[in-house]
Amino acid sequence: MSNQQAVEMYRFHNWANETIFKRLKELPESVYRQEMTSVFPTVAKLMAHIYFVDLCWIYILEGVDMRKATVDALSRQEEIEKLSLEELEASYRQVSRRYEEWIAQGQDLDQRFMLDNPYTRKRDTSYAEVLFQVANHGTYHRGNLSAMLRQIGQSSVMTEYALYWYNE
Structure with missing residues (x-):
């Protein structure tokens, strides 16, 4: 994996999140906090989770130990x-x-x-792998979001990597 590929995957992640925020703002305001039985109890909690994980990883990239980064983010x-x-979107933009x-x-x-992951064990990793992890985590949960929206009768929006190619 090249450095440019890792950066591009992060930028895709950012574009996909911006695309999701735009779609969520088009939906009735009540959708954001509507309770449901799903992967997350609300869209708000799912979006906050993506934010927390992004925040945790930037702390790590900036040199904070993963244990401390996790505690600080959570x-x-x-x-x-x-x-x-709108406030979460502004916080996300800052991150x-x-x-x-x-x-x-x-x-x-x-x-x-050396990444000392409190949920598993120590692992030798690279900064590029972290950027791929951030993008992969976001992709996983944007898929959850699409399913959650469909569950309550709303449509999501495509955030596929290939679409990003054409929206640069």
Whole structure:
């Protein structure tokens, strides 16, 4: 995997999230907090989860230990879950800018570091792999979101990587 591929996958992730925010703002406001029996109890909690994980990983890329990054990100969970869709979108944009600033520093994405994951074990990984993980995690949960929206009679929006190619 090249450094450029990793950056491009992150940028796809960001584009896909922006596409989802745009779609969610087109739906009735009640959809965002509508309770359902699904992967997440509400769309708001799912979107907050994507945000938390992105926040956790940027902390790690910036040099924070994963245990501390996880605690710091999750300490804001209740606060973030209460934000309106527009407020969460603004918070997401701030995190996205941090990623772009980190990328702009010219990091060697092949650089390896020890990731001490409190949910599993230590692993030697690279910055590029982290960017792929961020994109993959978002893709997984955007799929959950599409299913949740269909479950309540709403349509989602396509966020496929190939569509991103044509929207650059």
